[in-house]
Structures are given as structure tokens and as C-alpha cells.
Amino acid sequence: MSDAQLDLRIPIDGEDSIIAARQRARQLAQSLGFGALDQSRIATAVSELARNVVRYATDGKGEALIRPLPEGKGGLEVVVSDAGPGIADVDQALGDGFTSGRGLGMGLPGTRRLMDEMEIDSGPGRGTIVTIRKWRR
Amino acid sequence: MKDQERSATQLIEEQRATINELQTPVIEVWDGILALPIVGSVDTARAQDMNERLLDRIIQTRSEIVILDITAVPVVDTAVAKHLLETVSSARLLGAEVLIVGLSSKTAMTLVHLGLDLGGVITRTTLAKGLELAFERLGLRVVASESSRDGRQS
Amino acid sequence: MARVPIIRVGDILLATIQEDLHDSDALAMQEALTTQLERTGARGVLLDFTTVQTVDSFLGRMLNDVVAAIRLLGATTVVVGIQPAVAVTLVELGLELKGIQTALDAERGMRLLGMGIDTNRRHR
Numbered sequence: 001m002s003d004a005q006l007d008l009r010i011p012i013d014g015e016d017s018i019i020a021a022r023q024r025a026r027q028l029a030q031s032l033g034f035g036a037l038d039q040s041r042i043a044t045a046v047s048e049l050a051r052n053v054v055r056y057a058t059d060g061k062g063e064a065l066i067r068p069l070p071e072g073k074g075g076l077e078v079v080v081s082d083a084g085p086g087i088a089d090v091d092q093a094l095g096d097g098f099t100s101g102r103g104l105g106m107g108l109p110g111t112r113r114l115m116d117e118m119e120i121d122s123g124p125g126r127g128t129i130v131t132i133r134k135w136r137r
Numbered sequence: 138m139k140d141q142e143r144s145a146t147q148l149i150e151e152q153r154a155t156i157n158e159l160q161t162p163v164i165e166v167w168d169g170i171l172a173l174p175i176v177g178s179v180d181t182a183r184a185q186d187m188n189e190r191l192l193d194r195i196i197q198t199r200s201e202i203v204i205l206d207i208t209a210v211p212v213v214d215t216a217v218a219k220h221l222l223e224t225v226s227s228a229r230l231l232g233a234e235v236l237i238v239g240l241s242s243k244t245a246m247t248l249v250h251l252g253l254d255l256g257g258v259i260t261r262t263t264l265a266k267g268l269e270l271a272f273e274r275l276g277l278r279v280v281a282s283e284s285s286r287d288g289r290q291s
Numbered sequence: 292m293a294r295v296p297i298i299r300v301g302d303i304l305l306a307t308i309q310e311d312l313h314d315s316d317a318l319a320m321q322e323a324l325t326t327q328l329e330r331t332g333a334r335g336v337l338l339d340f341t342t343v344q345t346v347d348s349f350l351g352r353m354l355n356d357v358v359a360a361i362r363l364l365g366a367t368t369v370v371v372g373i374q375p376a377v378a379v380t381l382v383e384l385g386l387e388l389k390g391i392q393t394a395l396d397a398e399r400g401m402r403l404l405g406m407g408i409d410t411n412r413r414h415r
Contacts, residue, residue: 019311022345037189040345040376044384047347073146107348110384137182185379192375199395223379226387230378232371232394 008066012082013059018050021064029076032068033136041114042076042134048107049080049130056106057084057128075116075135080128087122094120161187163194170271171198171233172264174206184220188227195231202274203228204267208239218253225258234274236260238267295320297327303335303404304328305397310343317350321357328364335404336361339397341372351386358391368392371400 008028010021026043034042046064053062062082069075087093093108108130112118115132122128161183166172171194173187191203205224207213213221225235237260240248248255261267272279294316298305304327306320324336338354340346346354358368369392373381381387394400 015313015315019313022347023311026345035189036376037185037379040380041383043345044347044380047345047349051347051349107384110348110386113383113385114380188379189375192378196375196395199399201395223382226382227375227378230370230373230381230388230393231375232399 006068008064010064010066012050012053012057012062012064012080014054018047018054021050021066022047025064025066025076025078028066028068029134032074032076034076034134038134042078045111045114045132045134046078046080048111049078049132052106052128052130053080053082053084057082069133069135073136075133077131077133079131081130083127086124086126086128087120088124090120090122157183157186158190161190163191165194165198165200166204166268167271169198169200169275170202170204170268171195171200172204172206172268174209174264176209178212179210179217179220181216181220184217184224188220188224191224192227192231195228195233201233202271203233203235204264204271205235205237206239206264206267207237207244208241208264210239213240213244213247215251215253218248218251218255222256222258225256234259236267236270238262238264295323297323299327299331299333300401302331302333303337303401304331304333305337305339307339307341308343310345312343312350314349317353321353321360324357325360325364328361328366334366336366336368337397337400337404338368338370339372339400340370340374340377341396343372343377344374346377346381346386348384348386351381351384351388354388354391355386358388367404369394369400369403371396 008024010024011017012021022043025046026039029039029042050064054060062080065079067077069077093106094112095109111132115134117133119131120128160177161173161175164172171191173191175187194200195203205221210217221237228235235258237255237258240260240262259270261270295306295308295312304324306324327333328336354370361368370388371394373393392403394403
């Protein structure tokens with residue numbers, strides 16, 4: 001039902017791709033009518049997730065899939081996936097103790113706060129898929 | 138049919154924006170001082186809208202002091218306190234200081250019992266006191282003029 | 292790869308942070324600032340964020356680090372030009388940059404640095 005032509009697939013494989021992914025996400029957000037604040041929230045969330053891939057995934061490689069959501073007032077979804085070692089304890093990663101620290105932690109609680117919805121599909125040895133969504137208000 | 142839906146939705150959005158602005162106007166009470174009188178309950182959507190407009194206004198007016206007046210906010214609980222603190226923090230990032238005025242004794246006790254001390258934010262009980270402090274911060278003083286109030290020259 | 296330009300104005304160093312700073316540029320900037328501080332004996336650093344639209348936790352932490360390093364070298368930092376969208380995002384991420392002096396823009400920032408930072412008396 002969604003217009004697959006508007007889906008953006010961005011390979012994540014290094015610093016440049018973190019910037020590319022968040023720029024594309026911001027652009028799509030803008031074209032979907034999100035205001036400046038929400039554009040920033042979305043760009044920042046994508047940046048956090050892409051950075052996790054570069055930092056923790058096998059070879060630092062993964063993918064970001066950015067797509068518009070047609071339901072309701074419309075929204076935007078980003079699915080960041082990698083085939084890395086996976087998150088051993090998702091609940092712990094979502095707890096606030098894992099937010100700050102010097103380069104430690106995956107910034108997941110912060111990302112969650114910025115978005116309306118977040119789903120994490122991960123486990124030891126089976127990679128990670130993080131899906132985030134934000135809706136137009 | 139769809140066009141009608143869209144313009145009806147648009148109209149509702151515009152009206153909502155207007156209501157938000159009327160409910161919490163950002164007033165420039167003096168050169169560099171903004172006042173934000175909040176009337177009624179504050180939910181997340183309202184807090185975010187208020188904050189966004191305030192930050193834009195800070196930039197527009199180059200204000201350095203913001204007075205948040207919560208006299209007319211009926212309930213100040215953890216959620217509301219969190220929103221207020223977020224406003225304080227974001228305004229600070231734009232170089233502005235936020236003073237909170239209008240705390241009732243009831244609110245003060247509630248906050249204490251909740252274990253919230255508003256993190257060192259400066260507060261005053263009334264808008265007038267807040268304004269006084271704002272002037273002080275900006276190095277301003279209010280002085281009586283020479284002619285008396287009813288117009289007679291002294 | 293864009294490098295962060297650092298300009299010296301009197302005894303103040305001015306660094307203009309560009310939007311979409313690569314991680315390596317951010318680290319290079321940290322190094323450049325501390326090196327220049329040592330070399331010039333500058334007493335103040337102005338970090339201008341006016342053109343930055345996205346600040347994630349990495350940049351936020353790097354900023355905290357650079358301010359701490361500058362402080363250790365006896366100088367003061369003022370961060371200016373943070374945009375509303377960035378301010379809100381930083382706060383929502385829980386990175387309010389506590390303890391870091393901020394001002395609306397470069398002009399105000401310079402004034403803050405020039406007059407010594409006295410938060411009790413500010414002049415326009």
C-alpha cells in the first residue's frame with residue numbers, strides 16, 4: 001500500500017553514511033510536512049541508530065530503510081538493521097543507565113524519547129533491527 | 138471528498154495553533170524580558186508547543202530573561218515540573234535565564250513531597266517580584282520621575 | 292572532509308562548527324583548540340553552532356569534553372548560536388550541557404567573554 005518508490009535504502013558503512021542517513025531522513029521528514037523540531041528529532045534519532053551500527057555491528061555495516069507512513073495523519077518510519085552480535089539484554093539497553101557515559105551505551109533511551117514509537121528486535125548472535133516511527137500531529 | 142477532508146483538517150490545525158497562542162502568549166514585557174503566563178493544565182503537547190514558540194521569540198527579541206508565570210496552573214506534579222525544567226534548560230541553551238513565578242505554598246509542598254526542588258531554578262512568588270529580579274539582572278532600576286503622579290510639577 | 296576553522300580575535304579563539312561535522316573532524320577540532328590555546332595563551336573560546344541543525348549524543352559528549360579540556364587549560368568557553376530545534380533535541384536527549392556558558396549569538400558571546408563572566412550583572 002505504501003509507495004515503495006519513496007522508500008530510501010541507505011547502506012551504513014562508516015561515518016559518511018551516518019551523515020547521509022540522517023540527512024536523507026531529515027529531507028523526507030521535511031517533504032512530509034514535519035516541522036523543524038520534529039525534523040531535528042528524527043535526524044538525531046537516525047544519527048544515534050546509525051552510529052550504533054558503525055560502532056557495534058560486524059564490520060560496522062548495516063542498513064537504514066527510511067519510508068513514509070501513509071496511515072492517519074501520515075508519518076515516517078526508519079528501520080535500522082545490522083547482522084552484528086545483537087543486544088544481549090534489550091531491557092537493560094533501554095534502561096536509562098545506558099544513556100550516557102564516555103562513548104559507552106547505545107543512546108537508546110534518548111532515541112526513544114525523541115520518537116513516538118520504537119521497536120527493537122535483537123538477541124545474541126542474531127543481529128539487530130531497530131524500528132522507529134514519528135507521526136504528524 | 139478528500140479535498141474537503143483536507144481543508145477541514147487544516148482548519149482544525151490552524152484553530153488549534155491559534156488557541157495555543159492565545160492560551161499561552163509570549164509577552165515582551167520589557168526590552169529583553171519575556172513573560173509567559175500559563176493558564177490551565179499543561180500536557181506534553183501544550184508544553185512542547187509553548188516551548189517552541191518561546192524559543193523562537195527569544196531569538197526574535199534577543200531576550201535574556203524569561204519569566205514563566207504558573208500562578209494559574211492548577212496542578213503542578215512530576216510531569217508538569219519536568220516540562221517546566223525542560224523549558225528552563227532549552228531556553229538556557231539560547232542564552233536566556235528562566236525565572237519561575239507564581240508558586241503557591243501548596244505547590245511548594247507538593248514539589249518537596251515529590252522530591253523535586255526544581256534543580257536550583259530561581260523562583261519568586263509573584264510576577265512583580267520576578268520582574269524586579271529581572272531588572273536587577275539586566276542592571277536596570279525603576280526610578281520615580283520628577284513630576285508627581287497627578288501632573289503637578291514639584 | 293571539512294575542517295573547523297579557528298580564528299583568533301584578541302585573546303579569544305573563535306571556532307565555527309559546521310552542520311554535519313564528521314566524527315574525525317570533531318576530534319581534530321578538539322585537538323586544534325587545545326593546541327592553539329596552549330600556543331596563544333588565549334583566555335576564551337567561542338564555539339559557534341549557528342549553522343548546526345543536528346546534534347546527536349556523540350557531538351554532545353564531544354562538546355562536554357572540549358569544554359572540560361579548555362577549562363583545564365585555564366580558559367573559558369561560551370557556546371553560541373544553538374538553534375531552537377537543537378536546544379529541544381539536546382534537552383530531550385538528556386544532554387543539557389550543564390555548566391557550559393551559552394549566549395544567543397557571537398556578539399553576545401564575545402561580550403560575555405570580554406567583560407568577564409559575571410552572571411549577576413549583564414548589560415545589553
